[in-house]
Amino acid sequence: xxxxxxxxxxxxxxxxxxxxxxxxxxxxxxxxxxxxxxxxxxxxxxxxxxxxxxxxxxxxxxxxxxxxxxxxxxxxxxxxxxxxxxxxxxxxxxxxxxxxxxxxxxxxxxxxxxxxxxxxxxxxxxxxxxxxxxxxxxxxxxxxxxxxxxxxxxxxxxxxxxxxxxxxxxxxxxxxxxxxxxxxxxxxxxxxxxxxxxxxxxxxxxxxxxxxxxxxxxxxxxxxxxxxxxxxxxxxxxxxxxxxxxxxxxxxxxxxxxxxxxxxxxxxxxxxxxxxxxxxxxxxxxxxxxxxxxxxxxxxxxxxxxxxxxxxxxxxxxxxxxxxxxxxxxxxxxxxxxxxxxxxxxxxxxxxxxxxxxxxxxxxxxxxxxxxxxxxxxxxxxxxxxxx
Amino acid sequence: xxxxxxxxxxxxxxxxxxxxxxxxxxxxxxxxxxxxxxxxxxxxxxxxxxxxxxxxxxxxxxxxxxxxxxxxxxxxxxxxxxxxxxxxxxxxxxxxxxxxxxxxxxxxxxxxxxxxxxxxxxxxxxxxxxxxxxxxxxxxxxxxxxxxxxxxxxxxxxxxxxxxxxxxxxxxxxxxxxxxxxxxxxxxxxxxxxxxxxxxxxxxxxxxxxxxxxxxxxxxxxxxxxxxxxxxxxxxxxxxxxxxxxxxxxxxxxxxxxxxx
Numbered sequence: 001x002x003x004x005x006x007x008x009x010x011x012x013x014x015x016x017x018x019x020x021x022x023x024x025x026x027x028x029x030x031x032x033x034x035x036x037x038x039x040x041x042x043x044x045x046x047x048x049x050x051x052x053x054x055x056x057x058x059x060x061x062x063x064x065x066x067x068x069x070x071x072x073x074x075x076x077x078x079x080x081x082x083x084x085x086x087x088x089x090x091x092x093x094x095x096x097x098x099x100x101x102x103x104x105x106x107x108x109x110x111x112x113x114x115x116x117x118x119x120x121x122x123x124x125x126x127x128x129x130x131x132x133x134x135x136x137x138x139x140x141x142x143x144x145x146x147x148x149x150x151x152x153x154x155x156x157x158x159x160x161x162x163x164x165x166x167x168x169x170x171x172x173x174x175x176x177x178x179x180x181x182x183x184x185x186x187x188x189x190x191x192x193x194x195x196x197x198x199x200x201x202x203x204x205x206x207x208x209x210x211x212x213x214x215x216x217x218x219x220x221x222x223x224x225x226x227x228x229x230x231x232x233x234x235x236x237x238x239x240x241x242x243x244x245x246x247x248x249x250x251x252x253x254x255x256x257x258x259x260x261x262x263x264x265x266x267x268x269x270x271x272x273x274x275x276x277x278x279x280x281x282x283x284x285x286x287x288x289x290x291x292x293x294x295x296x297x298x299x300x301x302x303x304x305x306x307x308x309x310x311x312x313x314x315x316x317x318x319x320x321x322x323x324x325x326x327x328x329x330x331x332x333x334x335x336x337x338x339x340x341x342x343x344x345x346x347x348x349x350x351x352x353x354x355x356x357x358x359x360x361x362x363x364x365x366x367x368x369x370x371x372x373x374x375x376x377x378x379x380x381x382x383x384x385x386x387x388x
Numbered sequence: 389x390x391x392x393x394x395x396x397x398x399x400x401x402x403x404x405x406x407x408x409x410x411x412x413x414x415x416x417x418x419x420x421x422x423x424x425x426x427x428x429x430x431x432x433x434x435x436x437x438x439x440x441x442x443x444x445x446x447x448x449x450x451x452x453x454x455x456x457x458x459x460x461x462x463x464x465x466x467x468x469x470x471x472x473x474x475x476x477x478x479x480x481x482x483x484x485x486x487x488x489x490x491x492x493x494x495x496x497x498x499x500x501x502x503x504x505x506x507x508x509x510x511x512x513x514x515x516x517x518x519x520x521x522x523x524x525x526x527x528x529x530x531x532x533x534x535x536x537x538x539x540x541x542x543x544x545x546x547x548x549x550x551x552x553x554x555x556x557x558x559x560x561x562x563x564x565x566x567x568x569x570x571x572x573x574x575x576x577x578x579x580x581x582x583x584x585x586x587x588x589x590x591x592x593x594x595x596x597x598x599x600x601x602x603x604x605x606x607x608x609x610x611x612x613x614x615x616x617x618x619x620x621x622x623x624x625x626x627x628x629x630x631x632x633x634x635x636x637x638x639x640x641x642x643x644x645x646x647x648x649x
Contacts, residue, residue: 351579
């Protein structure tokens with residue numbers, strides 16, 4: 001179906017271009033001015049799209065009634081995109097006819113192929129949601145769309161493992177009323193270096209230290225996973241590898257104004273334990289920032305049937321690293337935050353896009369012609385201004 | 389090197405550039421101006437390099453960090469254009485623009501940790517952002533030249549127009565390259581080449597403005613559009629570029645944008 005649509009578009013372009021040689025009116029559609037006018041129409045659509053939040057289901061208002069809230073699906077938008085595509089196609093053909101020896105003609109053709117590929121890709125792309133429990137193979141996916149439907153895949157997916165890595169936590173002093181990091185205007189923090197803390201705890205290196213405001217902060221101990229509890233008027237911590245436990249750091253604080261020395265455990269907390277912080281005075285607290293995820297990976301087992309025999313393939317997916325199986329690209333959709341450590345449900349997105357080679361071909365043409373244009377621009381003779 | 393030491397580097401670089409701008413107006417002090425401008429640029433480059441090492445990642449993840457690169461490229465292209473084409477006022481104006489962006493970083497520095505969102509941890513991250521910022525710097529100089537050309541249409545008209553055409557041509561090429569890299573990255577990260585995300589939409593609007601500006605230069609049949617119309621689109625393109633870069637954060641359409649980190 002999509003191939004028929006693509007052929008129809010190409011046929012329209014070809015026919016219009018053929019008749020443009022005989023009709024002055026149609027010949028104007030091959031000119032840079034026509035391309036500028038259709039690009040201007042696209043620009044108008046882009047500005048509306050960029051300014052108005054696209055949400056067809058929002059409460060009806062003037063913008064909604066005018067169709068600005070669902071512009072992407074409007075006949076105006078589709079027709080301007082098609083018009084731009086057709087004029088771009090005619091312009092490209094004209095450039096090839098009139099400037100046969102110039103490689104720069106490939107820029108227009110590269111843009112045309114890319115726009116055509118993107119147009120077709122957006123129309124035909126198939127997106128499916130795979131949602132399942134860790135350790136349970138599943139063949140079914142749910143089609144993303146207005147009417148979700150279940151589809152059986154030619155292979156089954158099992159998430160055998162899911163892991164989230166975090167950056168080491170950060171210690172900071174905050175204003176207790178607003179939660180703003182101090183000093184306001186030039187906030188400072190102490191990012192924990194686990195290697196240095198480990199070395200200090202083993203007696204093989206100096207402790208990590210930093211001065212924030214009048215407080216000198218020294219990290220005495222650090223555990224990436226610990227159980228923090230309140231006992232005998234102060235926080236205590238024990239190493240615990242239980243899932244959901246939070247990082248904890250024992251710090252020594254010395255005030256350069258009052259000379260006061262304090263020692264406490266700090267922890268950002270998790271959904272099984274409260275955060276541990278220390279009130280420095282009536283206006284300030286010292287605490288630990290929630291850990292920021294650095295990477296999340298899901299290990300997959302793909303069950304395929306090859307020549308009536310079963311085959312198991314093992315691979316991993318993480319952000320920017322989809323897995324390609326049987327024409328589908330599998331993306332890791334969800335990031336598990338601390339709050340759902342026990343949620344064994346993992347979501348993957350499967351995308352089938354038959355037009356991606358067309359887009360890549362167009363992009364390659366653009367890159368090659370840009371490289372050629374850049375070389376031309378760099379080695380062209382430069383005019384000199386005597387402006388004063 | 390981090391944001392706490394930034395004021396020293398920024399002030400030193402801007403002092404060098406301010407002095408270089410003043411000297412640029414004196415024909416005989418051209419070499420001194422060039423040396424001072426290069427020193428200022430070197431100071432900024434040193435800070436960016438130091439910060440890269442300190443953060444253990446390219447300093448391109450936050451708006452404040454991109455402003456840093458923008459100041460750098462703006463000064464770099466200011467220096468390049470003024471030395472190649474001998475525009476004496478370019479260093480002064482690019483210093484002024486750079487000062488605006490440096491001041492924003494000086495007045496309101498955000499918390500900058502080592503954290504880089506997992507989705508940004510990609511091979512495409514550095515080339516995509518650097519290409520964009522490179523184009524931004526180049527197109528800022530084009531914007532200055534376009535305003536100059538509109539305000540003083542008779543002064544060195546042909547030469548100025550030639551410089552605008554060439555610089556905006558290269559700038560637009562880098563903008564297009566940035567979009568192409570972004571398209572490939574988007575496919576790898578989200579499975580979509582193009583999702584009409586507000587950031588993508590404004591990037592396309594910017595590219596269309598510059599495309600129209602360049603296209604109109606090939607329309608001699610409409611002389612008014614070919615010159616003035618083209619310059620108006622150069623300026624409109626620069627405005628769209630500002631919206632695409634940071635203005636988008638203040639637009640209601642950006643809620644739930646894929647590009648909000």
